[in-house]
Amino acid sequence: MVSPIPPSSASATARSNAPLFTIPDVVIRLAGNSQDGIQAVGGFLARLAGRSAQEVMTYMTIPSTISGGPSIFQVRIGSGEILSAGDRADVLVAFYQHSYESHRSSLRPGGVLLYDSDHVTPNPDDKEITAVGIPMTSATVEAVGGSSKEKGKNIYVLGLLARMFDLDVPKLSQLIKERFGGKNEDIVRNALLAFDAGYAYPAENLAHILFRLETPTPTVGGRPQITTDGNTALTYGLIAAGVRHGAGYPITPWSSIMETLRTELPKYGGIFVQCEDEIAAASTALGFSYGGNLSITGSSGPGLSLKMEALGWATMAELPLIVVNVQRGGPSTGMPTNIEQSDLLQAIYGSHGDCPRVVLAPKNVEDCFYIAIEACRIAREFSTPVIILTDQALATRIEAFDEPDLPKLMIEQKPDLSPRDASYKPYPLDQVQRHAPPGSVIGSGKYPTVTGLEHDEYGHPTASPAMHTKMTIKRREKIKSVAATFPAPELFGDQSGDVLLIGWGCTYGPIREALGRLRGAGATVGHIQIRHIHPLDGGLEEIFARYRHILVVEINDEGLYGYGQLATLLRSRYCNPAISSITKTDGLTYKVSEIVERVAIKLGLADTTVGMRKQSLLASALTAQK
Amino acid sequence: MSAPTLSPAVSSAPEAPRAPLTKKVLVADHPTWCPGCGDFAVLASFYKVLEKLNYPQEKIVTFAGIGCSSRFPYFVNTHGGHYIHGRSLPFAAGISLGRDDLHVFVFGGDGDGFSIGGNHLVHTARKNPRMTYVIMDNSVYGLTKKQTSPTSPIGFKSKTDPWGAFDQPINPMRTLINSGATFIARSHATQVNHMVEMMHRAALHDGFSVVEILSECVEFFEGAFDSSIPRKGGSFQTIDLKKNDGSAEDAARHDPTDELAALRLALDPWPGKFGIYYENKSRPTKNALEQKLITNTREKTKNASDLELLSKTFARMR
Numbered sequence: 001m002v003s004p005i006p007p008s009s010a011s012a013t014a015r016s017n018a019p020l021f022t023i024p025d026v027v028i029r030l031a032g033n034s035q036d037g038i039q040a041v042g043g044f045l046a047r048l049a050g051r052s053a054q055e056v057m058t059y060m061t062i063p064s065t066i067s068g069g070p071s072i073f074q075v076r077i078g079s080g081e082i083l084s085a086g087d088r089a090d091v092l093v094a095f096y097q098h099s100y101e102s103h104r105s106s107l108r109p110g111g112v113l114l115y116d117s118d119h120v121t122p123n124p125d126d127k128e129i130t131a132v133g134i135p136m137t138s139a140t141v142e143a144v145g146g147s148s149k150e151k152g153k154n155i156y157v158l159g160l161l162a163r164m165f166d167l168d169v170p171k172l173s174q175l176i177k178e179r180f181g182g183k184n185e186d187i188v189r190n191a192l193l194a195f196d197a198g199y200a201y202p203a204e205n206l207a208h209i210l211f212r213l214e215t216p217t218p219t220v221g222g223r224p225q226i227t228t229d230g231n232t233a234l235t236y237g238l239i240a241a242g243v244r245h246g247a248g249y250p251i252t253p254w255s256s257i258m259e260t261l262r263t264e265l266p267k268y269g270g271i272f273v274q275c276e277d278e279i280a281a282a283s284t285a286l287g288f289s290y291g292g293n294l295s296i297t298g299s300s301g302p303g304l305s306l307k308m309e310a311l312g313w314a315t316m317a318e319l320p321l322i323v324v325n326v327q328r329g330g331p332s333t334g335m336p337t338n339i340e341q342s343d344l345l346q347a348i349y350g351s352h353g354d355c356p357r358v359v360l361a362p363k364n365v366e367d368c369f370y371i372a373i374e375a376c377r378i379a380r381e382f383s384t385p386v387i388i389l390t391d392q393a394l395a396t397r398i399e400a401f402d403e404p405d406l407p408k409l410m411i412e413q414k415p416d417l418s419p420r421d422a423s424y425k426p427y428p429l430d431q432v433q434r435h436a437p438p439g440s441v442i443g444s445g446k447y448p449t450v451t452g453l454e455h456d457e458y459g460h461p462t463a464s465p466a467m468h469t470k471m472t473i474k475r476r477e478k479i480k481s482v483a484a485t486f487p488a489p490e491l492f493g494d495q496s497g498d499v500l501l502i503g504w505g506c507t508y509g510p511i512r513e514a515l516g517r518l519r520g521a522g523a524t525v526g527h528i529q530i531r532h533i534h535p536l537d538g539g540l541e542e543i544f545a546r547y548r549h550i551l552v553v554e555i556n557d558e559g560l561y562g563y564g565q566l567a568t569l570l571r572s573r574y575c576n577p578a579i580s581s582i583t584k585t586d587g588l589t590y591k592v593s594e595i596v597e598r599v600a601i602k603l604g605l606a607d608t609t610v611g612m613r614k615q616s617l618l619a620s621a622l623t624a625q626k
Numbered sequence: 627m628s629a630p631t632l633s634p635a636v637s638s639a640p641e642a643p644r645a646p647l648t649k650k651v652l653v654a655d656h657p658t659w660c661p662g663c664g665d666f667a668v669l670a671s672f673y674k675v676l677e678k679l680n681y682p683q684e685k686i687v688t689f690a691g692i693g694c695s696s697r698f699p700y701f702v703n704t705h706g707g708h709y710i711h712g713r714s715l716p717f718a719a720g721i722s723l724g725r726d727d728l729h730v731f732v733f734g735g736d737g738d739g740f741s742i743g744g745n746h747l748v749h750t751a752r753k754n755p756r757m758t759y760v761i762m763d764n765s766v767y768g769l770t771k772k773q774t775s776p777t778s779p780i781g782f783k784s785k786t787d788p789w790g791a792f793d794q795p796i797n798p799m800r801t802l803i804n805s806g807a808t809f810i811a812r813s814h815a816t817q818v819n820h821m822v823e824m825m826h827r828a829a830l831h832d833g834f835s836v837v838e839i840l841s842e843c844v845e846f847f848e849g850a851f852d853s854s855i856p857r858k859g860g861s862f863q864t865i866d867l868k869k870n871d872g873s874a875e876d877a878a879r880h881d882p883t884d885e886l887a888a889l890r891l892a893l894d895p896w897p898g899k900f901g902i903y904y905e906n907k908s909r910p911t912k913n914a915l916e917q918k919l920i921t922n923t924r925e926k927t928k929n930a931s932d933l934e935l936l937s938k939t940f941a942r943m944r
């Protein structure tokens with residue numbers, strides 16, 4: 001293999017002549033088409049940040065069309081705590097005219113536009129930003145050779161960004177080799193050629209836009225960072241929790257979980273079945289659970305609806321099951337590649353009959369891993385279905401976090417086929433059901449029927465009014481008692497005061513950043529991200545009482561009665577008139593400024609200086625140069 | 627390191643010499659069917675099949691969907707249960723694939739199997755998990771009291787077609803052959819010995835085996851199958867299977883491995899023939915294919931432990 005000249009040495013002199021501005025964090029938005037591999041560039045940057053113990057968060061949109069279509073990837077890298085992917089970009093990389101036109105507005109004043117001068121002509125009168133044209137397409141073709149057409153342009157841009165932000169070139173080259181290593185050598189070589197060409201772009205042309213990211217203070221003895229997306233984190237959380245069986249049917253954005261499980265589980269001696277539809281998938285998964293192996297099924301909105309009858313059965317039959325629902329815009333096919341948090345009530349109540357069940361929601365990518373483990377614990381301990389409500393934003397964005405302590409966390413699962421003594425009852429009224437999987441000898445000689453018909457303690461069908469009442473109470477109390485196993489909810493910011501911000505799911509980061517800005521502007525604000533949706537965390541009532549306003553921030557509609565789905569639940573649970581809603585349905589995650597502004601409006605502070613326009617250090621750095 | 631989960635790790639009771647399985651042990655709740663319902667005879671035959679098979683009692687699983695016929699598991703003293711309408715096949719596939727040590731039997735009606743569960747029937751057949759499915763076809767919806775079923779004949783007067791049904795009924799044998807089931811047989815609830823033989827052969831088949839049994843609903847479709855009951859003036863015609871003895875008569879006998887011949891038999895005019903239509907012993911089961919996938923995959927990872935595997939995965943995300 002041709003080994004490339006390490007570019008860092010070749011161009012070190014040029015770079016060291018340039019003025020360097022040290023910045024704490026940077027938001028880079030890459031805009032092109034879906035086949036341009038901009039996700040790959042974003043992924044490289046994110047993983048580099050992870051390897052450098054930097055915080056990172058990404059945001060991407062993928063068109064639902066199969067090929068082509070505009071696509072973006074936004075990555076925010078920094079040395080402090082990064083909670084959101086950033087409201088506005090510091091740097092915009094525009095591959096095409098339409099990329100430039102659609103995303104110019106996402107660039108903050110004073111930001112840098114890097115555009116492909118082969119395709120883009122920016123507005124010459126736009127003096128608010130620094131525009132730098134680079135012939136990305138032709139330079140890539142020149143570097144890699146004509147046959148590759150425009151492939152490799154993305155890696156060229158990666159080289160350019162590496163230069164601009166003085167990124168760790170050996171680490172990036174290593175990532176490129178790892179990523180393309182499995183393919184043929186030409187591909188690795190071409191990628192490295194493109195990277196070097198980007199990195200070697202004449203420094204004079206970039207001299208005014210060279211920066212250095214603050215290096216984070218190394219944490220002593222800390223765990224190594226890993227970088228991944230929410231769906232991947234969740235999948236491996238399930239594997240860590242001992243799940244070895246599952247079934248599903250493809251639907252965006254759930255599919256990547258089932259694809260990973262299908263290829264990973266056989267390594268662990270397990271099976272994942274692709275079924276004919278979501279009903280079959282829920283059924284096959286329940287069959288696995290009935291056999292004594294806690295299993296997983298999952299889907300996105302419409303597929304969850306199809307699973308509902310089977311979930312009703314699981315509640316009645318009291319079998320454990322993990323159900324993942326990666327929410328997207330609805331109803332119906334809706335906006336399949338956009339975020340929405342509109343399946344909360346479906347997850348809790350979307351079934352026939354009185355059907356109490358557990359619903360959890362991870363707050364960020366790292367939490368996708370841990371909530372999967374918690375869900376499995378609850379499903380096993382309480383022999384019940386547990387729904388994990390994640391969403392399109394968590395599913396697809398990349399974050400860096402501490403590598404989990406696997407030896408401590410991993411659980412081995414085996415069906416418990418020990419003989420049951422003569423007193424065994426499948427549905428005892430006074431304790432949680434302990435399912436005896438087939439293969440277990442039943443001491444009484446009377447083998448249990450696991451059933452969706454109302455039944456007595458032995459599983460015999462019954463239409464006794466008294467028994468239905470008792471069993472309904474039993475099933476309800478069982479789910480209520482799950483709450484006792486939850487840790488106290490984490491309360492950020494002020495412990496009492498003007499406003500308590502409540503969120504769930506992917507809004508965690510933006511709400512926490514909004515909290516900081518609101519407090520900076522003088523308001524007393526607290527924040528809780530509710531992870532246990534049903535049953536709710538304990539102790540909320542007492543916390544709610546300490547604030548004048550409880551604002552529930554969600555990405556769904558306020559409905560007929562003016563409240564978002566979680567707010568509706570909280571109001572009916574706590575009868576607290578201070579609870580109200582901040583909702584939206586644009587298919588996008590919250591920007592920090594959106595939350596701050598909406599809170600300000602709610603509080604009647606709209607015209608005060610509730611401190612928003614704090615320019616980042618990058619902005620000041622740029623202005624300083626001009 | 628964990629062993630592949632297809633074989634259960636925690637063993638059942640220590641192996642003691644077992645008393646043979648008898649009907650006495652296998653009887654559970656008293657059936658709730660109407661007196662004279664054909665399903666009684668299917669149940670009685672199934673006890674006989676289990677006696678013949680003599681599997682360890684705790685390793686037998688009897689599951690069903692919803693319908694009169696689907697009450698079956700309550701009457702058999704084995705592990706089992708009662709799932710939702712039409713979906714018992716994917717459920718049972720999960721049992722079978724997750725626990726290859728079990729013997730899985732599924733029961734249901736014509737509505738359960740060919741209507742609401744029709745798509746599952748086709749796909750389960752395609753996947754070929756190791757289990758036996760018995761369809762008790764009464765050509766009517768019994769439990770919900772006389773609506774047209776997917777096998778109701780044209781002209782059948784039901785509550786949903788008081789003037790006589792006019793939608794084309796499903797031909798169960800043809801549907802099953804097309805869907806790729808690897809063992810397909812047809813029997814009649816008035817022919818106990820025949821039923822026992824068909825269910826027994828189905829149970830011994832390594833793959834997805836299906837037996838359709840015409841089982842009269844005396845309440846809502848009396849006389850539905852008289853044309854195949856000799857004492858009611860009909861004729862019960864069985865399929866003569868090839869003996870491969872080179873004799874002249876043998877040429878006319880049915881070769882169950884011949885799919886086209888099976889299809890031709892399926893197109894015989896009502897009430898058609900009874901016996902084994904099709905049997906494919908060469909197609910591997912999904913159980914075997916998944917196990918092979920596991921073995922091959924684990925060879926590639928050199929049988930790494932779960933912790934080693936997952937640690938490596940996380941190391942790649944650094």
Ligand SMILES: Cc1ncc(C[n+]2csc(CCOP(=O)(O)OP(=O)(O)O)c2C)c(N)n1
Pocket residue numbers: 309692693694695696711734735736737738739762764766767768769770775
């Ligand atoms: C989802 C759903 N839809 C409808 C029903 C009502 N239902 C119960 S059994 C049945 C039909 C039963 O017919 P079949 O499967 O032929 O069984 P049989 O009673 O004739 O043995 C129907 C429609 C149900 N239980 N669940």
Ligand code: SF4
Pocket residue numbers: 658659660662663664665694695764768769842843844845846
């Ligand atoms: S209604 Fe028909 S199928 Fe149901 S039990 Fe009575 S006779 Fe049998």
Ligand SMILES: [Mg+2]
Pocket residue numbers: 693735736737762763764765766767768775
């Ligand atoms: Mg029927």
